[in-house]
Amino acid sequence: MGVTRVTVNRALSRLRRDGIVGPTENGGGRIRVLAPELLALRATQYTRHSR
DSSP states (O other): OOOOOHHHHHHHHHHHHSSSSSEOOOOOTTTTEHHHHHHHHHHHHHHTTOO
């Protein structure tokens, strides 16, 4: 995707802090989307700003 691990980790940290994603029950480095509607909204806002 052309992004660094640092960028991905920062983005995931923000999403965790905002309660949009969280860990899965069994862990294993996977994430669970807790608020899909907020994630979709955030993605829409991001794509508008990156054009």
